[in-house]
Amino acid sequence: MSLHPGFVVWFTGFSxxxxxxLAKLVESDLRGRGMRVERLDGDTVRQSLTRDxxxxxxxxxxxxxxxxxxxxxxxxNQVAVLAAFIAPYREARAMIRQETTNFIEVFVDAxxxxxxxxxxxxxxxxxxxxxxPNFTGIDDPYEAPEAPDLHIRTDHETPEQSAARVLDLLxxxxxxxxx
Amino acid sequence: MSLHPGFVVWFTGFSxxxxxxLAKLVESDLRGRGMRVERLDGDTVRQSLTRDxxxxxxxxxxxxxxxxxxxxxxxxNQVAVLAAFIAPYREARAMIRQETTNFIEVFVDAxxxxxxxxxxxxxxxxxxxxxxPNFTGIDDPYEAPEAPDLHIRTDHETPEQSAARVLDLLxxxxxxxxx
Numbered sequence: 001m002s003l004h005p006g007f008v009v010w011f012t013g014f015s016x017x018x019x020x021x022l023a024k025l026v027e028s029d030l031r032g033r034g035m036r037v038e039r040l041d042g043d044t045v046r047q048s049l050t051r052d053x054x055x056x057x058x059x060x061x062x063x064x065x066x067x068x069x070x071x072x073x074x075x076x077n078q079v080a081v082l083a084a085f086i087a088p089y090r091e092a093r094a095m096i097r098q099e100t101t102n103f104i105e106v107f108v109d110a111x112x113x114x115x116x117x118x119x120x121x122x123x124x125x126x127x128x129x130x131x132x133p134n135f136t137g138i139d140d141p142y143e144a145p146e147a148p149d150l151h152i153r154t155d156h157e158t159p160e161q162s163a164a165r166v167l168d169l170l171x172x173x174x175x176x177x178x179x
Numbered sequence: 180m181s182l183h184p185g186f187v188v189w190f191t192g193f194s195x196x197x198x199x200x201l202a203k204l205v206e207s208d209l210r211g212r213g214m215r216v217e218r219l220d221g222d223t224v225r226q227s228l229t230r231d232x233x234x235x236x237x238x239x240x241x242x243x244x245x246x247x248x249x250x251x252x253x254x255x256n257q258v259a260v261l262a263a264f265i266a267p268y269r270e271a272r273a274m275i276r277q278e279t280t281n282f283i284e285v286f287v288d289a290x291x292x293x294x295x296x297x298x299x300x301x302x303x304x305x306x307x308x309x310x311x312p313n314f315t316g317i318d319d320p321y322e323a324p325e326a327p328d329l330h331i332r333t334d335h336e337t338p339e340q341s342a343a344r345v346l347d348l349l350x351x352x353x354x355x356x357x358x
């Protein structure tokens with residue numbers, strides 16, 4: 001494996017906006033280049049890092065805090081980190097930018113009604129039935145990025161098109177190894 | 180920076196046995212070689228990763244679980260990890276060996292009475308006064324490694340001698356970059 005800078009691409013947006021789908025496509029491309037990559041999302045961290053946490057603001061903050069610590073250590077050691085978490089609060093995202101190396105904020109955006117219609121994991125149904133309190137978009141706010149490094153509308157383009165835009169940005173910043 | 184394999188040196192032993200002192204000496208040598216290094220110990224992880232945890236068996240297990248997750252991601256991405264945690268249970272250490280890349284168990288050993296006499300952080304005094312329940316060596320067991328990769332008696336040699344032995348082992352395994 002060759003050397004490349006460490007960085008953190010943080011995919012932020014509503015549940016169901018397409019964060020993990022996009023992160024997986026980018027991951028696959030980076031692995032094809034022989035880059036060191038870790039994808040972090042709810043599924044990859046829940047078992048070992050955050051399984052004690054729920055949906056309250058305090059627990060969400062702790063969740064982001066722990067993931068940020070991991071992203072910090074990886075990114076400063078030349079690992080490419082792809083993090084897919086809602087991270088609904090602006091202040092928390094500003095903290096992540098400060099803590100990590102080469103932070104890139106990608107706003108994975110789709111209208112809430114589109115995400116609710118998709119409801120891939122059945123989470124919105126539960127949230128609207130009152131079974132999951134403090135659910136982002138339902139009874140907890142999502143503070144949209146004001147100046148993301150990249151703004152993607154997943155209801156206007158395919159995941160492949162979105163992934164190509166992320167890769168173009170990484171190339172422009174000099175973070176990619178050649179294929 | 181050049182490439183080197185990832186690995187995890189886990190310094191296990193009583194509080195006060197000299198784990199962090201030894202880890203810091205090894206860290207300094209590895210940094211001098213331009214290696215990618217992360218030292219993990221109570222002080223470096225408490226703020227972001229484990230500040231909700233106490234001394235119960237359940238909390239100790241969670242502590243080790245989270246640190247292991249971090250060590251796993253770092254070591255499989257060619258980072259040298261130096262972890263200094265009591266990790267008193269054999270089963271937990273076996274789990275760490277399984278989860279991480281190139282795990283090396285270093286038993287940092289000093290008789291309990293020596294550690295109590297040192298009591299650098301005043302923890303033994305508190306534990307013996309009943310202020311910290313489930314403290315290893317006082318009212319919670321330490322399951323000594325049966326076949327550690329390296330057994331160091333910190334009451335018989337200087338920290339510099341111990342560090343040299345750790346570095347010799349790393350060299351023998353082919354994990355060191357030349358100075």
